[in-house]
Amino acid sequence: MSEALATERVHARAPGKLNLFFEVGAVQDDGYHDVASAYQAVSLFEEVWAEPSPEFTVSVSGTVDVAGVPADDRNLALRAARLVAKELGHEGGVHLEIVKRVPVAGGMGGGSxxxxxxxxxxxxxxGGELxxxxLQRLGAKLGADVPFALMGGTAIGTGRGDRLSPALAQGRFDWVVVPFEGGLSTPEVYRHLDALREGPDIAPPLxxxxxxxxxxxxxxxGDPVALAQCVRNDLQSAALSLQPELRETLELGESAGALAGMVSGSGPTVAFLTLGSEAALDLQVSLTAAGYNALHVHGPVPGARVVG
Incomplete structure (x- = not known):
């Protein structure tokens, strides 16, 4: 890459995700859980612009509430930039401008x-051309969902969710997602699941x-009807226990025509699978009329890439 190109502002885009299937194993000695997930990248994108700067800085805006997004070294994107700089031996910094469209702390992998x-x-x-x-190996150092945000499409994740295998998905799947203000903490949801599993009704897989x-x-x-019969999220019981109003949303969406509804990841975003784009638009209208912020998205879509 030329020196001239290396001084330009670069725009990249990466998708949010849905966990179509999420099975959680028992808690390990280190406090983590092995999981098995079917990920699908969907058409709700985060936008990031990177430009030369003497320091590492970040600014955050978006169409969603970004009040809880850190603008210091706790920011995952800023940590990613530092990793690339270290890998390349780059001695300068970078300013990142982030425009968020994926719900914050909503179970759709926006930070990833x-x-x-x-x-x-x-x-x-x-000009790294890594x-x-x-980049997948670097991403795995930042979190289990980062490698999938790089890959996009549809994939199976095992281990901590970062051991990925692409999965063949024909056609297009249409979803309506309903984000909620006031996200759920992923560690808190896992801890609550562990507590629920101490009771008689819920147990991890043997x-x-x-x-x-x-x-x-x-x-x-490419069959949404068949997929609706087997979507599953082990974290849903914990998310519903922590935020019981989500149950009413699930019931409303399913009564309004969704093939299936589920909490996305650790929540609290709720995702509804529909028969196709027309059915998704009808469901979006119904949920909007009921006072929800409903978004029509589709998948699979590509992973992180430079735009323009």
Whole structure:
């Protein structure tokens, strides 16, 4: 990459995600859980611009509430930029401008998408040409969802969710997502799930977590009706316990025509699978009329990439 190009402002975009299937194993000695997930990247994107700067700084705005997003070294995108700089031996800094559209602390991987976009943008800004496999390894240091935000499409994640295998998904799946103000803390949701599992009604799988083969068949067939029969999220019980009003939203969406509804990831965003784009628009109208902020998205979409 030329010196001239290396001084330009770089724009990158990365998608939010839905967990179509999420099985959580028992808590390990280190406090973490093995999981098995079917991820799908959806058309709700985070935008990141990277430009040369003597320091590492970040500014955050967006169409969602960004009040809880840190603008210091706790910011995942800024940490991603520092990783790329260290890897390339870059001695300067970078200013990141982030425009968020994925709900904050909403279970759709918005912070991970920011980090993925920052990895791609900084690599391009500094002429690194690190390549996707190298960026995936860096992303895994930042969090389990970052490698998938880099990959995009549809994938199966195992281990902590960062061991990824692409999954074949035919056609397009249409979703309506309903974000809620006041996100849920992912560690808190996991802790609450562990507490619930101490009771008689909920228990972790006796085997290691795995994705139901019915999910893979439905994705491969491009069949939303079949997929609706097997979507699952082990974190949903904990999210509903912590935020009981989500149950009413799920019931309303399913009564208004959704094929299936579920809490996305650790929540509190709720996602509804529909028969197609027309059904999604009808459901969006119904939920909006009921006072919800309902968004129509589709997947799968590509992962983090430079725009323009």
């Amino acid at each position: 998408a920011d980090a993925a976009a920052a990895l791609v943008a900084c690599d391009a800004l500094w 390549g996707s496999a190298h 085997r290691g977590p795995s994705v139901d083969t019915a999910v893979l068949h439905a994705l491969r067939a």
